[in-house]
Amino acid sequence: MPTAILNDYLRRAIERKDYQAVLQFLEEFQAVDLAELLQTVPVDAARELLMYLPVVQRASVFGHLPVDWQSQLTTAMTDKEVSQLLRHLDADEGADLLHVLPENRHDRVLRKIAHAEREALRRLASYEEGTAGAIMTSDYMTVPAEITVGKALDVIRKSAPNAELIYQIYTVDAQYRLIGTLSLRELIMNKPEARIKDVMTTEMVKTKLSAKQEDAAKLISRYDLLSLPVVDDDERLVGIITYDDAMDVAEAEATEDMHKGATIGPLAGNFRDARLFTLYRKRIVWLLLLVFGNLISGAGIAYYENIIAAYVVLVFFLPLLIGSGGNAGSQAATLVVRGIATGDVTISDWRKLLLKEIAVASGLGLTMAAAVSLIGAYRGGFDIAWVVALSMICIVMIGSLVGLCLPFILNRLGWDPATASAPLVTTLADASGVLIYFWIAAWILHLPAP
Amino acid sequence: MPTAILNDYLRRAIERKDYQAVLQFLEEFQAVDLAELLQTVPVDAARELLMYLPVVQRASVFGHLPVDWQSQLTTAMTDKEVSQLLRHLDADEGADLLHVLPENRHDRVLRKIAHAEREALRRLASYEEGTAGAIMTSDYMTVPAEITVGKALDVIRKSAPNAELIYQIYTVDAQYRLIGTLSLRELIMNKPEARIKDVMTTEMVKTKLSAKQEDAAKLISRYDLLSLPVVDDDERLVGIITYDDAMDVAEAEATEDMHKGATIGPLAGNFRDARLFTLYRKRIVWLLLLVFGNLISGAGIAYYENIIAAYVVLVFFLPLLIGSGGNAGSQAATLVVRGIATGDVTISDWRKLLLKEIAVASGLGLTMAAAVSLIGAYRGGFDIAWVVALSMICIVMIGSLVGLCLPFILNRLGWDPATASAPLVTTLADASGVLIYFWIAAWILHLPAP
Numbered sequence: 041m042p043t044a045i046l047n048d049y050l051r052r053a054i055e056r057k058d059y060q061a062v063l064q065f066l067e068e069f070q071a072v073d074l075a076e077l078l079q080t081v082p083v084d085a086a087r088e089l090l091m092y093l094p095v096v097q098r099a100s101v102f103g104h105l106p107v108d109w110q111s112q113l114t115t116a117m118t119d120k121e122v123s124q125l126l127r128h129l130d131a132d133e134g135a136d137l138l139h140v141l142p143e144n145r146h147d148r149v150l151r152k153i154a155h156a157e158r159e160a161l162r163r164l165a166s167y168e169e170g171t172a173g174a175i176m177t178s179d180y181m182t183v184p185a186e187i188t189v190g191k192a193l194d195v196i197r198k199s200a201p202n203a204e205l206i207y208q209i210y211t212v213d214a215q216y217r218l219i220g221t222l223s224l225r226e227l228i229m230n231k232p233e234a235r236i237k238d239v240m241t242t243e244m245v246k247t248k249l250s251a252k253q254e255d256a257a258k259l260i261s262r263y264d265l266l267s268l269p270v271v272d273d274d275e276r277l278v279g280i281i282t283y284d285d286a287m288d289v290a291e292a293e294a295t296e297d298m299h300k301g302a303t304i305g306p307l308a309g310n311f312r313d314a315r316l317f318t319l320y321r322k323r324i325v326w327l328l329l330l331v332f333g334n335l336i337s338g339a340g341i342a343y344y345e346n347i348i349a350a351y352v353v354l355v356f357f358l359p360l361l362i363g364s365g366g367n368a369g370s371q372a373a374t375l376v377v378r379g380i381a382t383g384d385v386t387i388s389d390w391r392k393l394l395l396k397e398i399a400v401a402s403g404l405g406l407t408m409a410a411a412v413s414l415i416g417a418y419r420g421g422f423d424i425a426w427v428v429a430l431s432m433i434c435i436v437m438i439g440s441l442v443g444l445c446l447p448f449i450l451n452r453l454g455w456d457p458a459t460a461s462a463p464l465v466t467t468l469a470d471a472s473g474v475l476i477y478f479w480i481a482a483w484i485l486h487l488p489a490p
Numbered sequence: 491m492p493t494a495i496l497n498d499y500l501r502r503a504i505e506r507k508d509y510q511a512v513l514q515f516l517e518e519f520q521a522v523d524l525a526e527l528l529q530t531v532p533v534d535a536a537r538e539l540l541m542y543l544p545v546v547q548r549a550s551v552f553g554h555l556p557v558d559w560q561s562q563l564t565t566a567m568t569d570k571e572v573s574q575l576l577r578h579l580d581a582d583e584g585a586d587l588l589h590v591l592p593e594n595r596h597d598r599v600l601r602k603i604a605h606a607e608r609e610a611l612r613r614l615a616s617y618e619e620g621t622a623g624a625i626m627t628s629d630y631m632t633v634p635a636e637i638t639v640g641k642a643l644d645v646i647r648k649s650a651p652n653a654e655l656i657y658q659i660y661t662v663d664a665q666y667r668l669i670g671t672l673s674l675r676e677l678i679m680n681k682p683e684a685r686i687k688d689v690m691t692t693e694m695v696k697t698k699l700s701a702k703q704e705d706a707a708k709l710i711s712r713y714d715l716l717s718l719p720v721v722d723d724d725e726r727l728v729g730i731i732t733y734d735d736a737m738d739v740a741e742a743e744a745t746e747d748m749h750k751g752a753t754i755g756p757l758a759g760n761f762r763d764a765r766l767f768t769l770y771r772k773r774i775v776w777l778l779l780l781v782f783g784n785l786i787s788g789a790g791i792a793y794y795e796n797i798i799a800a801y802v803v804l805v806f807f808l809p810l811l812i813g814s815g816g817n818a819g820s821q822a823a824t825l826v827v828r829g830i831a832t833g834d835v836t837i838s839d840w841r842k843l844l845l846k847e848i849a850v851a852s853g854l855g856l857t858m859a860a861a862v863s864l865i866g867a868y869r870g871g872f873d874i875a876w877v878v879a880l881s882m883i884c885i886v887m888i889g890s891l892v893g894l895c896l897p898f899i900l901n902r903l904g905w906d907p908a909t910a911s912a913p914l915v916t917t918l919a920d921a922s923g924v925l926i927y928f929w930i931a932a933w934i935l936h937l938p939a940p
Contacts, residue, residue, distance in 0.1 A: 294744035302824035337809035359787035374752035
């Protein structure tokens with residue numbers, strides 16, 4: 041981002057109140073780039089720059105700003121300025137802005153907006169975060185089923201300025217129940233005198249208001265849709281989710297899953313700009329929980345203290361063995377968690393995958409046992425090599441199976457399978473690895489049980 | 491998927507050669523669902539079912555099949571059947587099919603296709619995997635800049651059946667250099683007598699043929715595009731990448747990054763259906779590499795054998811301490827790796843993030859030191875509590891900094907930052923953790939250096 045240019049050329053233009061020069065400069069940017077640029081200057085300057093823009097472009101840029109910036113900027117704006125923004129934002133972004141405003145400003149700001157629009161915004165803002173309702177827009181395009189294609193094109197031409205997406209058109213009955221859909225492409229390829237009801241599709245993919253946003257996004261991606269209609273419990277059309285919002289949801293979900301996979305709680309914004317205390321809070325919970333998991337490993341080691349005292353060389357192989365179990369387990373857990381998230385793996389696949397994992401883990405365990413038995417023989421002789429090799433096979437197998445099964449078990453318990461993070465699997469594999477290792481050592485080396 | 495229904499109703503319809511019944515059944519499905527259904531029956535039956543479909547729908551279903559199914563099905567098809575498919579597939583899918591066919595069939599199959607189409611397919615198939623060229627389609631829509639909006643609509647209406655996406659229209663000059671773009675929405679909202687060159691946008695987002703596919707997908711997501719034009723080194727328009735392909739690329743990239751984050755090599759297909767040996771091969775490499783990393787930890791422990799012999803209680807805290815360093819490090823690495831992948835973090839942010847991580851890791855280390863010092867005091871008295879607490883602070887700090895810096899360092903070396911996997915960070919943190927722990931123990935407990 042050309043921050044330097046901004047600070048130089050633009051600042052001077054602002055100082056001499058050269059409205060034309062500022063506008064000309066700003067207009068060269070795409071809205072999303074301008075939003076990024078604004079975040080590099082102080083809030084006051086950002087607000088001033090925003091106000092230079094014509095209101096349509098201003099709303100477009102504002103819609104790309106993160107929540108905390110929206111909050112700071114609106115605090116510095118008058119009610120009139122905010123309601124002007126609200127009117128020009130896409131309906132779904134407008135609803136998000138209502139969430140950002142303090143309760144006591146809602147009424148003052150909404151009062152300046154036309155009744156129908158106000159009610160639509162209120163309704164959109166009322167859906168629970170994370171649902172299809174919360175990410176849909178009410179600016180979609182409907183045409184009556186009875187009119188002709190030619191007439192429908194006229195309708196679309198007239199309403200286009202108010203719709204977020206005009207490439208997928210819906211038809212509803214008198215009760216506003218969704219009955220059909222057709223694309224603008226199909227529309228313009230048909231004869232102008234054809235009736236909509238004869239050319240529309242009645243088989244269509246749709247979702248419920250209360251569906252999870254990631255499931256709605258998955259439908260859009262699976263069926264290559266431009267928009268997904270959202271219906272209420274009475275099958276009435278209440279909104280659409282557009283492909284670009286689905287992309288954002290898919291990206292945010294993937295980020296959340298990756299963070300979960302490393303025991304980090306969901307971050308609302310961007311990691312780079314997250315506050316110190318937020319980062320601390322999102323990370324400390326699992327770190328502390330895992331300490332208690334690791335106490336089991338510690339207790340296992342303490343229990344076998346006499347074996348360690350007799351064969352201190354065994355400790356040399358401890359990190360290597362339990363580490364390998366944790367690593368193989370993390371691999372298996374990640375494959376399953378991501379598979380479930382993308383829909384490639386379903387819960388009913390667990391049996392098939394378990395058998396496959398046993399086969400793959402056997403291969404992994406045998407290869408690694410071969411590698412470490414040489415080191416074992418070198419450092420501790422034949423007996424130690426035998427202990428280390430056998431332990432490796434068992435530990436890799438147990439680690440892999442823990443990694444494979446944990447996401448399915450968590451899902452069964454109604455939890456997010458992504459909670460089966462690499463550190464959690466590693467901790468469980470470590471604890472079982474310690475017990476397996478010393479138990480095998482005691483057995484092969486003919487040591488008395490502690 | 492209603493596999494049971496397929497096996498029952500459909501099989502009977504096929505057996506009695508009731509073409510109508512089969513077709514009626516198949517037509518109720520969306521192409522992607524039908525492709526999934528086909529994968530539940532033997533290849534021969536799948537081929538037969540596919541052949542029941544009209545060729546347009548057949549191509550659409552075929553395009554949704556995974557590569558190994560495409561390969562098996564085309565092996566069972568005649569050259570004529572394959573070239574018929576090729577003609578009806580979207581250009582980018584057709585190019586992918588050419589990759590699937592054995593070399594010696596290329597010419598035979600392509601000979602049955604019109605010259606222009608054949609050359610377009612050959613060219614598309616020639617771009618390197620993973621580049622913008624490899625995922626673009628040549629079925630895009632151009633109109634001359636000189637014609638009117640009304641005339642352009644006629645052109646679009648006529649060419650719509652051959653274009654993959656008609657909602658974004660491009661204009662090129664005599665040398666086929668990209669000079670402007672406008673959306674179908676803008677087109678129908680303008681007066682029919684307006685000239686294209688007066689209503690089109692000349693500022694546009696585009697990409698090069700050789701750009702990475704994930705970077706192209708990021709542009710589509712960032713600018714909410716329906717399609718991204720791809721130009722060659724002379725700025726000539728050679729294709730477009732559509733939003734739906736960008737969604738697929740983004741999903742595949744996120745999967746690859748998650749797998750890398752757990753030391754799994756890139757899998758071409760779906761994890762559930764991957765072959766045993768493929769899974770083994772993608773997992774064993776890093777598992778073996780990490781064994782050698784863990785040898786450092788083992789060597790560290792062996793080096794301090796006399797300290798362990800003197801204070802066996804120290805081993806109790808070993809998994810807990812080094813585990814915590816690894817976990818905090820995995821968190822930091824994951825935050826950075828995902829941040830770089832989404833573009834939220836850029837390489838130049840490293841200094842800012844380093845300072846933040848020092849602050850956050852201090853908080854994490856202090857909290858965890860407080861927790862474990864109580865356990866330390868309980869099991870080993872004041873001195874041990876002191877050793878454990880101080881070690882925890884240092885280990886969490888070192889682990890976090892390793893996790894934070896590793897992706898930046900890897901990137902600097904020209905490697906993928908996602909190689910900074912949780913297991914790699916854990917292994918590095920373990921090794922340094924062992925050394926830190928025993929060094930601090932030797933110092934506080936006044937033990938002689940080994």
